[in-house]
Amino acid sequence: MTVKITTPMTPEVARTLKAGDNVEITGVIYTSRDAAHKRFVEALDRGEELPADFRNAIIYFAGPAPAKPGAPIGSVGPTTSYRMDPYSPRMIREAGLTGMIGKGKRSDEVVEAMKECGAVYFGAIGGCAALLAKCVKKAEVIAYDDLGAEALRRLEVENLPVTVVIDSEGNNLYKLGREQYLDSLKK
Amino acid sequence: MREISAQQITDAVRRLCMEACYYLPQDVRDRIEACRRGEPFPIAGEILDKIIANYHIAEENDVPICQDTGMACVFLEIGQDLHIVGDITEAVNAGVRAGYTDGYLRKSVVSDPIERKNSGDNTPAMIYFDLVPGDRITITVAPKGFGSENMSQLKMLKPADGIQGVKDFVLKVAEDAGPNPCPPIIMGVGIGGTFDKAALMAKKALLRPLDEKNPDSFYADLEEELLKKVNALGIGPQGFGGKTFCLKININHMATHIAGLPVAVNVNCHVARHKTEVL
Numbered sequence: 001m002t003v004k005i006t007t008p009m010t011p012e013v014a015r016t017l018k019a020g021d022n023v024e025i026t027g028v029i030y031t032s033r034d035a036a037h038k039r040f041v042e043a044l045d046r047g048e049e050l051p052a053d054f055r056n057a058i059i060y061f062a063g064p065a066p067a068k069p070g071a072p073i074g075s076v077g078p079t080t081s082y083r084m085d086p087y088s089p090r091m092i093r094e095a096g097l098t099g100m101i102g103k104g105k106r107s108d109e110v111v112e113a114m115k116e117c118g119a120v121y122f123g124a125i126g127g128c129a130a131l132l133a134k135c136v137k138k139a140e141v142i143a144y145d146d147l148g149a150e151a152l153r154r155l156e157v158e159n160l161p162v163t164v165v166i167d168s169e170g171n172n173l174y175k176l177g178r179e180q181y182l183d184s185l186k187k
Numbered sequence: 188m189r190e191i192s193a194q195q196i197t198d199a200v201r202r203l204c205m206e207a208c209y210y211l212p213q214d215v216r217d218r219i220e221a222c223r224r225g226e227p228f229p230i231a232g233e234i235l236d237k238i239i240a241n242y243h244i245a246e247e248n249d250v251p252i253c254q255d256t257g258m259a260c261v262f263l264e265i266g267q268d269l270h271i272v273g274d275i276t277e278a279v280n281a282g283v284r285a286g287y288t289d290g291y292l293r294k295s296v297v298s299d300p301i302e303r304k305n306s307g308d309n310t311p312a313m314i315y316f317d318l319v320p321g322d323r324i325t326i327t328v329a330p331k332g333f334g335s336e337n338m339s340q341l342k343m344l345k346p347a348d349g350i351q352g353v354k355d356f357v358l359k360v361a362e363d364a365g366p367n368p369c370p371p372i373i374m375g376v377g378i379g380g381t382f383d384k385a386a387l388m389a390k391k392a393l394l395r396p397l398d399e400k401n402p403d404s405f406y407a408d409l410e411e412e413l414l415k416k417v418n419a420l421g422i423g424p425q426g427f428g429g430k431t432f433c434l435k436i437n438i439n440h441m442a443t444h445i446a447g448l449p450v451a452v453n454v455n456c457h458v459a460r461h462k463t464e465v466l
Contacts, residue, residue, distance in 0.1 A: 035303070062254065063254065063255075063293065064254050064293070065250070065251045065256060065291060065292060066292075066293065067291070068249075068250065068291045074251065074254065074291055074293070075245070075250050075251040075252070075253065075254040077253055077254050077255075080334045080337065080367050103367070104334075104365070104366050104368075104426070105365060105366060105367060123425060125234055125241075125425055126334060126369030126425065126456065127238065127241070127252065127253045127456050128238060128240075129241070129245075129251060129252065129254040129255075130241050130244040130245040130248065130250050130252060131237060131240055133250070134244070147305070148294060148305050149254075149294065149305075150305075163427065173426075173427055174365065174366050176428075177423065177426070177427040177429075178420075178422060178426070178427075179428070180428055181228045181421045181429050181430075182421040184227070184228065185421075
């Protein structure tokens with residue numbers, strides 16, 4: 001079964017999603033990764049406004065390939081999320097972020113913030129960048145243009161396929177899926 | 188003596204950068220598709236289907252299979268009897284610059300590891316020179332993504348650790364990596380040599396076709412045994428559980444010191460890109 005989500009995603013909606021759910025996201029999401037996240041928390045430190053309103057928003061950890069003429073964006077798959085672990089708890093608690101899309105493990109600190117505030121960590125298929133780009137209808141750089149692929153982008157997506165990896169209760173598909181598979185071998 | 192111009196090398200590198208990023212090698216496709224047929228876990232099968240669909244979309248549209256078009260690793264086997272007219276390092280970098288710009292590939296290189304300002308054209312390339320007999324030059328471009336590169340490890344084992352130490356280390360690298368390097372992965376293993384040679388052997392092991400058996404039967408058996416063990420961890424594609432975590436383990440080995448047993452494991456994701464041209 002596939003759950004359809006339209007952004008913005010409130011904590012109440014986030015809390016209905018469970019690890020292992022297949023989700024299709026439609027609406028506005030943002031791409032940013034290492035360098036932009038560093039600037040976000042530096043801005044928070046200085047008490048400045050962030051370059052986008054991340055309240056109830058979803059950030060896709062990704063740096064797209066350049067768009068070919070006529071295409072809204074180049075190939076755009078997820079980058080490894082643990083590199084954003086130092087920043088994500090503050091983005092959730094202070095900026096109001098309710099969703100992250102990436103791939104790979106997250107720290108306990110991130111999961112704690114997710115449970116506390118009602119946020120979800122989605123996995124997109126790493127390396128499926130050409131397929132995922134087809135769901136992007138519009139993309140524009142809205143800040144940090146100097147960062148190139150790492151700039152903050154606003155994307156309009158349609159039915160972007162993701163899977164809930166860690167839900168707002170801290171259930172983790174990396175653990176559950178593996179256990180389920182290994183159990184299936186015993187039967 | 189046979190001569191070729193540096194410009195010919197630039198043109199080849201430009202072409203190889205684009206083709207490597209758009210078209211997945213046939214041996215990698217064959218392996219992924221064989222693993223798909225043998226994958227018993229439903230969610231894992233669905234992921235492998237999407238991975239297969241993705242490389243078809245990339246090929247049909249001449250777009251990168253993965254947005255991380257990597258650092259350009261360029262392997263040059265230069266015939267001793269070949270004279271290259273011009274600066275070969277600059278020629279390779281010019282090819283990378285042109286390929287990544289004209290091919291709409293992502294520029295993922297920062298000029299300084301601490302300051303971290305993007306170089307803007309994906310240079311410098313990581314260039315490896317080998318001198319070989321003959322008057323030809325073989326150029327291989329292997330764009331290397333860093334999601335998997337970051338999960339690579341090297342360990343200077345003790346001789347007493349022996350074969351068991353090697354096996355334990357390879358399994359540890361797989362377990363530590365888990366879902367991070369976009370599994371299914373390929374593991375290149377270098378055993379022996381020095382600290383640096385072990386790492387280089389591991390990187391070069393990733394270039395060996397996946398349908399090619401290790402010519403040394405001991406290491407061929409070790410590759411098979413390790414592959415079974417790594418897949419028995421149950422991590423599966425993307426780490427969501429399943430049989431297909433690793434597509435292939437390729438081992439290179441060489442002589443080493445009486446006091447040492449270096450082992451390096453270089454991890455590559457399923458987008459195992461490399462393309463070769465001989466001039």
